[in-house]
Amino acid sequence: MRDIRRYSQRTVDIYDAVLEEFEAYCGPAPESLTVTQIRNYEVHLLDERGLDARTVGMHLSVLSGWCRYLLGEGMLASNPARLVPRPKQDKRLPQFYREEAMEHYFDSTKGVLEFGSYDAALRHVIITLLSGCGLRRAELIGLNVNSFDASRRVLHVLGKGDKMREIPLVDAVYQEILLYLQLASSLKDYDASPQAPLLQTAKGRRLYPVLVDRAVKKELGGVEGISGRKSPHVLRHTLATGLLSEGADLNSIKELLGHSSLAATQVYTHNSIERLKSVYNNAHPRAKNEGNHGDQS
Secondary structure, three states, rough: EEEEOOOOHHHHHHHHHHHHHHHHHHOOOOOHOOHHHHHHHHHHHHHOOOOOOOHHHHHHHHHHHHHHHHHHHHOOOOOHHHHHHHHOOOOOOOOOOHHHHHHHHHHHHHHHHHHHHHHHHHHHHHOOOOOOHHOOOHHHHHEEEHEOOOOEEEEEEHHHHHHHEEOOOOOOHHHHHHHHHHHHHOOOOOOOOOOOOOEEEEOOOEHHHHHHHHHHHHOOOOOOOOOOOOOOOHHHHHHHHHHHHHHOOOHHHHHHOOOEEEEHHHHHHHHHHHHHHHHHHHHHHHHHHOOOOOOOO
């Protein structure tokens, strides 16, 4: 997973934890794995552990991948996990913040990159890059100084599976990166070498997941119009939803977000229904003639 498929360390750790938990439940003898064992494990996760269907489905996917590996190694004759039906999941629509709420946030934090403390400026630029570029948290943390191409106004982002993509920077995002770098360069411990982190703590270290999560919660916590979960991924959803609402095509959004398939991007079409209603009501012949029923003149 790590060396061939190039999965992130976080994904590897999740898979490792799932397999350890399964081994603790069933024992370490893979050659005796049966459909019944895995089905019983599924029931254990649902009923005794109280896990939701999505998490249990993830456990079964991990086990199925493990069984495929054992099958290839000649340690299993078939893949029993493939025959265990996944629990039905409620389709979750992505959360997003309203455009007005994000505008309110940026209006209320104007000047922080020029006149605020370094910690406040760092939190602000975290929000800027997550919401302005649609980055995943790991992608944000992985940005290096040479990821920012100032001459071309693009950001080079290393995504899932070590796939590199370029994200064009709108002027507001570009200018805020420049202001951040100007502030950061005044820090005693800031490392400006090409392979150093683009975003650094005050001590010149790379950001880490908990720091990013806390920054998002702190920055968005008191913003009018922003309620519910406050996370880096909701900011990613917010950009995708906004782009779709403004008429961007799905393939462009797919490339921007670094999705491997269009199916992953299509989930954002949920928010286009209001725009579709407006177009429909303005263009549909019967909608335009509403109120003229029976008028033959």
